Amino acid sequence: MIRGEWEKTGHPTTDHSPLPTHRHALQLRDLWLRLGREVILRGVNLDVPVGDGLTLLGENGAGKTTLLRVLASGLRPTRGEGRVLGFDLRDGRAVRECVHLMPVDGGLYPDLTGEENLDFALQMHGQSGDAAGALRRVGLTRAATRRVRFLSAGMRKRLALARAHLLARPVTLVDEPFANLDEGGRELTLELLGDLAAQGVTLVIAAHEPHLARRVAPRAVRLVGGKVEDRGT
Numbered sequence: 001m002i003r004g005e006w007e008k009t010g011h012p013t014t015d016h017s018p019l020p021t022h023r024h025a026l027q028l029r030d031l032w033l034r035l036g037r038e039v040i041l042r043g044v045n046l047d048v049p050v051g052d053g054l055t056l057l058g059e060n061g062a063g064k065t066t067l068l069r070v071l072a073s074g075l076r077p078t079r080g081e082g083r084v085l086g087f088d089l090r091d092g093r094a095v096r097e098c099v100h101l102m103p104v105d106g107g108l109y110p111d112l113t114g115e116e117n118l119d120f121a122l123q124m125h126g127q128s129g130d131a132a133g134a135l136r137r138v139g140l141t142r143a144a145t146r147r148v149r150f151l152s153a154g155m156r157k158r159l160a161l162a163r164a165h166l167l168a169r170p171v172t173l174v175d176e177p178f179a180n181l182d183e184g185g186r187e188l189t190l191e192l193l194g195d196l197a198a199q200g201v202t203l204v205i206a207a208h209e210p211h212l213a214r215r216v217a218p219r220a221v222r223l224v225g226g227k228v229e230d231r232g233t
């Protein structure tokens with residue numbers, strides 16, 4: 001695995017220093033993405049220091065989900081450069097090691113139970129963790145042994161949140177965490193994402209509720225037609 005010192009020099013050089021010494025969690029330079037005939041991201045530039053929280057705002061179709069997928073190395077940029085904790089976005093394996101993406105639908109395995117979903121996620125990352133405790137924390141103890149396909153949308157959201165919290169990857173990307181949740185669920189989401197932020201996890205939250213998201217990810221940028229309009233707020 002090769003990490004670059006691109007942030008200091010403007011050009012990638014070999015660097016094998018451990019992850020926490022890197023100053024930037026995310027760095028994007030003139031990043032473009034085309035899907036089919038559509039240009040979805042148009043020259044995105046972004047710097048997010050390690051441990052900072054960023055809220056991604058923008059109208060439906062602005063490109064928020066697509067950008068999160070690029071940052072998780074699920075989509076390869078058409079043009080431009082991107083680094084996650086110094087790893088080139090094209091180095092999918094390295095990026096996926098340090099990033100967790102919580103997609104809008106939770107991204108859970110429908111035929112596994114809640115408990116099995118959490119155990120499997122831990123196993124995939126070679127981590128240990130208290131899955132039962134995480135389920136308790138999100139109020140899903142009784143639903144732990146039910147297959148995910150039989151859970152409500154809000155219950156799935158809580159389960160996906162429990163997984164993100166349990167994994168606590170250094171960069172955690174969250175797509176619309178407040179959708180489908182009742183008031184208690186929203187407060188719980190703020191609490192768990194706040195925990196991650198307090199642990200030094202870099203959070204990027206795509207949301208339509210800036211007043212909520214910015215409580216845990218204070219800096220906000222707006223995507224407009226696939227371009228970042230940074231208001232520096």
Ligand SMILES: Nc1ncnc2c1ncn2[C@@H]1O[C@H](COP(=O)(O)OP(=O)(O)OP(=O)(O)O)[C@@H](O)[C@H]1O
Nearest residue numbers: 035036038040058059060061062063064065066067
């Ligand atoms: N697989 C795909 N192929 C072609 N176009 C796509 C694909 N996925 C998304 N798009 C397009 O990319 C654009 C951005 O979509 P995206 O889901 O990133 O927006 P968003 O900001 O997350 O929107 P929302 O707030 O509705 O979730 C939209 O025009 C969408 O139609």
